[in-house]
Amino acid sequence: MNSKKQMTSRQLQAIERKQQLLDSAKNLFAKNGYYNTSVRSITQSIGMADGLIYHYFPKGKLEILHTIIREGCEVLSEHVNKIIAGIDDKMTLNEVMVYFCKEARNTFQLDNELIIIMFREKDLLGTETRELLLKTFAKIWSAVNAFLKKRAQFGEIRQLDFGMATHQLMSTVASTVIMKYLVDSERQEHNDDTYIERLIEFTTHSWKKLD
Template sequence: MKNTERSEHQRDSILDVARNMFAAKGFEATTTREINKELGIADGLLYYYFPHGKQEILDTIVHQGIAERVNDIQINFADAQSVGELELQLMDFFDRIWRLFSSDDNYESFIITIRERMLLSDDESSWLSVITEHIQNNIGHALEDVADIVDCDQTEVMTMAAIIMSIFQRTLYDVLLVKNQREVSMATRTMVQGEIHFLLNK
């Protein structure tokens, strides 16, 4: 392994261990010494990669989360031929969003951002809002291609997208944060689909 690759690997390892500890114990309760011990590295090595210590690690974890999540979210309803097909595609999109947020790294970053938001800059703590807006805009633009199917004019499409996003967001917060569950139950998924069905058949 080349030196640059080894260095990048070590940096990623520090971030992975810190993310896990911050999510499990909290930022304040986690010390750099504990991170070093878990990694089996000398105390000074962490500061070589992150000169500003824990705060810089926390900032990096949040920034990585923003970039990865926004880039991963794509949507297209152009091939939907009926309200029923659109409903199924929206549920498939909900499942993809769920998998994205409930995967290990993303879930931990989600928990850390909510729990440690007072320690983050406005830009860092707003990544959830950034993602919500990004998803909502994607849904709105995708719905523009099928506005005739749901009997919407172009001015109503973004309102419909906002309602759909609020359904998805409420479910994510309720199950992942409040109930602390990584799996979405059939009952919850059925409820989401029922609300989408009602909206599309208004």
């Protein structure tokens, strides 16, 4: 039997109200910042009495922040796993890098509010969240590093300092994400696929064997 069918209407309502609180807080944290968002503003936006917030989140606003970031990071981690699983040995180095750049941008677009909160409130991240983020980053780093080593074995690139090459590749991917959000609409050439392909070609040129 479906677990939701086993729940009472009161339990389902509690889950819904808790999610409403999280959604309201996420929107306000992203818009105004954690410190500029009051508990009252979170509850008022969904028509809830102020005191009820502590029924769902006994530790108050900070617990809400940690819940938003932890749950969001779990979703991002799952997305990263899918990106890594999508790498095929038949893909060329440049194809993989284009794939990484596009998927990295898509990952950030999954939840713009979450990304804003994570960067703005980084000093408030809990230990659990920090560890999850580090594990996710380490997983990406290891996958990229292993991929580059395999490409060297295939003879597609020369032997390198693969740690530095991985850093260079990750920086290239990060730069395309930053450009996506910082470049104004009149300079969209920095956001299209052709520009990404040119950037990647420039990045990988020094890795290839000279004829």
